[in-house]
Structures are given as structure tokens and as C-alpha cells.
Amino acid sequence: MLSLTLLPAAHGDALWIEYGPARGRRRLLIDAGPAHTYPALQARLEKLKPAQRRFELVVVSHIDADHIDGALILLQDRARLQLQIGEVWFNTWAHLPAHARDDFAPLQGEFLGALIGLDAALAQTLNKRFDRKAVVVPPPPADTTAPVPPLPVVELAGGARLTLLGPNPPDLRRLRARWSAAIRDFTPGDAEEAKRRLLERREYRPPTGPAVFAARAYGDDRAPANGSSISLLLEVHGQAVLLAADAHARTLAANLARLCAERGVSRLKLDAVKLPHHGSMGNVNIDWLSRVDCDRWLVSTNGAVFGHPDVQTAELVARCMPAGKRAAFHCNYRSETTERLQDGAAAGGWSVVYPPKNAAAGRAGEGLTLELR
Template sequence: MSHHYSINCLPCGHGDSILVEYGDRTDPSRILIDGGPASHYETLREALRAIPKERRSFELLVVSHIDTDHIDGALILLQDEDLGATFNDVWFNGWPQLESISVNTPPDVFAPQQGEFLGSLLQEHHWNASFQEYDGRVAVPNSGPPPSLQLSGGATITLLSPPDTKLLALRKAWTRALREAGMKPGDWVEAAARLAQRKEYKPKAPRKDVFAAKAFGSDSSAANGASIAFILEYQGCKVLFGADAHVAVLTNALHRLAEQQGVERVLLDAVKLPHHGSMANIDGEFLDVIKSPRFLVSTNGAHFGHPDPDTIRLLADRAPGAEIRFNYRSDTTQIWEDTELAATQNIRPIYPPDGQVLDLTL
């Protein structure tokens, strides 16, 4: 049997939708990570239509967090009956998971109505079935090695984010935002009714970029902090999928993982950079606790101008000679194509089509 491990960062504008395949090349297991923005749903739909209909059964759908450029396409996908995609489990931290945390909540800000919409759709799906022993929350314990889970087909997931502290930071904002919208958290009937009124679901207008401060690791968004991020391993190949997670959370989990493994740096075959290469979600400590020959950047740079140039320069400094695989050739990515600049910065930029799909050698 010929094995492969493939990561396809779909060209979904400024958002994320990642199709992962592993196992037998003729009939691989599949994972879908996020759905991208509604404006690019057709890209996701066509990618799934390329799979024979009788094989559109996925081991897992991960909706990492409630930002519209990650969740909106998933909302449409779960209503797309003609597509016929099924999921053995769906990982998403919605109101039932936030409500299960029984400690005081710190203040924060964000608007999560889309999370309620998705929760109403997940009533007919296996929802966080792999985490029932942890009150159904996809979360990393406060101490000890990060949890690992076995998937069908021989893959292993090591969870890196979120911890309960970040889910708590989201909970108060969740209740406040829904109260202002006249909704009650966990009222699936109301959420389904509101979703039904939006027959053509569209992403919100771009909001003010709260990541404008030019400082490494400065992201303070509650939604991003609650991102589900993990390492997916198959046949010894390990890829870190960073969602929009806070870099301090990732680094903490990676230090614990390195301690468990008895190593100074966690070896990875690829890293999908958190938050599309925003410098607010990366720093030197994160890069110093991992070692990887390649980094994936999923964005066309619209709205927020990602990836930040300082992120690429930091990679050149802390991961010299690494491949930087862009899934778009755009104003924010093609500046690194100039061979002299690439040589100066000590990186190897790769653009579509090779930059979009990474097929690891097994």
C-alpha cells in the first residue's frame, strides 16, 4: 500500500480552509480544518466535489474558532446537503463547552453569534465526541504533557491549544454579545431560526484590525486565544496546525511536549503559521522550541495585510534556510520572490501551485 500525508491550503482569500489527507493514496483518510470565509465557499465546495461522493466521509472536521474567515464556510458546508459530506466527529468549542467551565470569567471583547449558528447545526452531528471525558471541551490541561488522541487510519493528534483560561476569556464576551443581540446562549431553536433567515450567508464587513500594534506575540483577541491548534502525526511525519492561536499558549504546550519527549526542540516536518503569518502570533521563543524545514502561510493578504514582513524576517533569523510555502501569489507574499532578497533573508519562498499543496514523503 502506498502511503501519503498531504496538506492542501485551499485558496480561500484571507481565511483558512485546509484539507488534509493521510493513508492509502487510493483511499485516504481525510480531515478538514476550518471552512474559510463565506465569500470563498465555492473554493471549498469544488475541492470536496473532486472527491468521489461515496468517499466524502471525513475522520474529523475542526472549526478552530469563531472568526468569520474560519467559521463561515463551515456554516454553509453543514447545510450543503447536495454535497453529502459526513464527519465522524466535529471539534468546536461552543456555548456548552464554555458553560461547563466552573470558575470566574475575566473581561474580554468579541461577538460570537456565528458560534451559536454552528451550535444549532451540530445538534445532528457527533460534537467533540473525542473529549467527552473532559466535559466535551477541546482543551489542554493546565499541567502535564499535552493530550494525544488516536484517529482512525493510524494518525495521532497532539493538542496544543486552547487551555481553559482562554476559553474563559471568551465566555463572558460570548454572553455579553448575545445579550446585546437579543439571544440566549445555547438556545438552538432561536439560533436555527435566525440562521434560516440568512439564506445566503455572507461574512461581516471587515472589522477594525485589532492586531495593528507592531509587536511580536501581542494578539489579545478572545476568539483567537480559544483556537483549537494541534500537531497531526502520521507515519512519523508531524505537522503543526496553528489556527489563530496565541503564541504563548502554543509555546507553553510545546515546552511541555519537549519535556515529555526529553528533547530541547520539538521536531516538525511543517508548521502552518498561526493567524496567517501575523507577527502578533509568533515570536522567537516559539521558533526556538521547534525545529522545522518548512512553514505554510495561508492568506491572500486581503483586509489585514498578512503575512507581516517582520514574521518572514523572524523566520529567516530563527529558521535559516527554511521553505516558506505561500498558497497565494499576492502583494503581501510575492515581495519575497526576488532571488536576491530571498538570499539576503535566508529563506526559500514557494508559490502556487506547489505552495498550496504539501505532500510529505513517506
């Protein structure tokens, strides 16, 4: 049994994963959403008997507020909840490759690093399976004729296997160089970046102006924080799920191609894909979409802040589907932005699944659960 729940994490990600038999159910948490949606995660933990409050693994994919802020609260609430955590994967400042000029004050990353570092039990678990070093994909050999080593694989208790699909070393180097920019969204005075950010803000879009945004292209997300995302392939009991965090398209493309070569397949058969970056078109491209064979696509967002998802993402996913297959998009909110997917469904040849009616759009309900057997 494998179930994935996209908790109601507003514009962020909080994925609650369960696997294994009813007696001896195991749990993983991939990101914890922004601070104001923490109560949904808290309520779900409190529904469990204290003895069951355990995550085999908590992954904080990257330092953006919509993924990390809930984890800052969770770790401070851990003792009260009697929550056990087997392992934490997170790339702190100390895990990033050294840079010539380091004078930044990395805020949330510093907070989380401190919370873990000051808790002796938790500190033991940090990036344990990576020898306490960075969670990063080792680069392929410089000599292109030499064999490419396999991607890092971690076996978890209860028969779950994780294959690391990102970040790559250059992604971490870019984060190191731009740490404060990643926290603050952009460096003051960086007009190019400011403009790019502004173009992403749908609330500032002129009503007649779609052409203004035509320059926006598939796979163009260059934000260093997103690029540093820990992205994973989870395999358990014959099911396979791609957990793409907010990863860049080029990183996913490189490592999915590498994994396909490693396994001698042209496409990876998957039971679900958590779309990167809340379904933004900036994080999909043909290169990686054509490496997967999947009909369930998960979208975690209520559309607040960045206006995700993009209907163009659904269009490209549909175009890259293997012949004769239809994509279904599973959204954890029914909101103005996620309804755009529904508007394009008939013409695009895909379908859209929303949470049950009682989970009112934009309000903290149960989120969306997908049971895979």
C-alpha cells in the same frame, strides 16, 4: 502518504489534509474559510465519488469568520453532498467555562452550535474524544513540583495521531468574557482596542508612517477569539505537522515547551508548520519558534482585510532556525502582501514558494498542496 492543501480561502484558513494509501485514503478538514470562498471547498468535495466524501474529523478552530463561515455553509450542504463526518471539534458557548455575567449574543458560534445541535447524527460526533466537553489542554498542577500530565492525544483511524497544543483554560475564559467582542471585533466604546485594530489595517496606514507602527511587537495578539484556537500537532506515518490555527504565541510557547519536556527533546522535529494567524507577527515569538525544528512554513492568506503576512514573521522564523537550516515559506496566494516575503528573501536567507502560475493570484484556484512522504 500525507498531503496538506491550503485551499484558496482568501484571508482565511481552510486546510484539506489527506493521508493513507490510495485505496483507503482518509481526510481531515481544519477550518473552512470565509463564506465567499466556500465554492473551492465544495468543488473539491464534488470531485470525489459520493462514497469517498468523508472527513474523519472536521476541526473549527475558533469563531472568527475567516475560519467558521465556510463551515456554516458546509454543514447545511452536507446532506446534498452526501458528506460523512466522523467527528467535529468545536468549542461552543456551552463548552466555555461559566462566567459571572453572561449577556452576549455570540453570533457565528451560536449558529454553528445550533447547526450541530439540531442534527442528531452530527451532535453525536461533537468533541466526542473529549467526552463531549471542551477541546482544551488541562492545566498543569498548581503544585509546581508535581509531575505535569501529558498533553491530550487522540488517535484517528488510519494511523494519524493528534496532540492538542491549545487552547488553554484561560484562553477559553477570556473568550467567554469577550464573546460578543470577538464576534464584533471589539466592544463599542473600547477606544484602546479600536485603535489597536486600526493600526492593523494596512489600508489606513499613512504612506510615510512605518514608525507609527513600530510599537507593534512580536507575539502581541490578544484577540480572545484567536486565543481560543484549537491548535494541533498532527503525526501520521512518520510525518509531523504543526497546525497552529490563529493561536496566541504564549499558548503555543507554553504547550510546545510542555511537549518537548514530555518527549525529552529541546526542539520538536516537524515536517511543516502552518503559521498561526496567517503569518502575523503578533502570533510568533522566540519562545515557541525556538521549540521547533522545521524548514517548511505554510502561509494561508491572500492578504485581504488584515494585510497578512508580515515580513517580520519571516525574519524571526529565519533567526530561530537551527544552525545551517533555511526556511521556505509556502504561500497559497501570490499577492501584494505575500510578495513582501519574496522581497526580503535574499537578505533574510529564506525562500518563498507560490502556487503554480495557472492559479491566478486572488482567484479561486486549487490552492497550494504540499506532499509529504
